[in-house]
Amino acid sequence: TQLLEQSPQFLSIQEGENLTVYCNSSSVFSSLQWYRQEPGEGPVLLVTVVTGGEVKKLKRLTFQFGDARKDSSLHITAAQPGDTGLYLCAGAGGSSNTGKLIFGQGTTLQVKP
């Protein structure tokens, strides 16, 4: 069974602080996606990383895919209250090659003004 473990599960920080969320697995994935979900809404895709070692930046968000394509991280610089939400990583194209996305359990981020 493929699993994606996210850490931490909950993070509460002050506006302006930096933070990193981790997504780890013992399985190799062809790609890894990060979604953000706000209360009462469905997840929205932030980024897809596909190459080992790949780094993508989206304004203050930096996403990295591990060299072995088993892990990923999301780093937020100078967090703002608008960054508050649930962050989910999801892996595709793993060893079972079912074409389905495997989701981590999520990291709830609270940024206080």
Add this chain to the structure above:
Amino acid sequence: NAGVTQTPKFQVLKTGQSMTLQCAQDMNHEYMSWYRQDPGMGLRLIHYSVGAGITDQGEVPNGYNVSRSTTEDFPLRLLSAAPSQTSVYFCASSYSIGAWWDTQYFGPGTRLTVL
């Protein structure tokens, strides 16, 4: 485009009742799926479909049925609701299955409570 729409947004059922959660998309996506989201457990796949007339089970299919008679619609049926099915249900669609570049588009969710 409306994207992915789900109805109802909220529902309360009694144990043993049946109901259908509706999902529709107007993006001509072949791939549609249903997830449930429970606290601390992320999203778990219930059923999915790779096209009209084709459905398959996901990780947690027990207690749920699906059908896909058209490309646009993918309803989820609870035949006999149980308290363990209290959850938030999301429908999602994407252009294809498993392609590394694919974006899954999620609906706004249905919050279901079974008493």
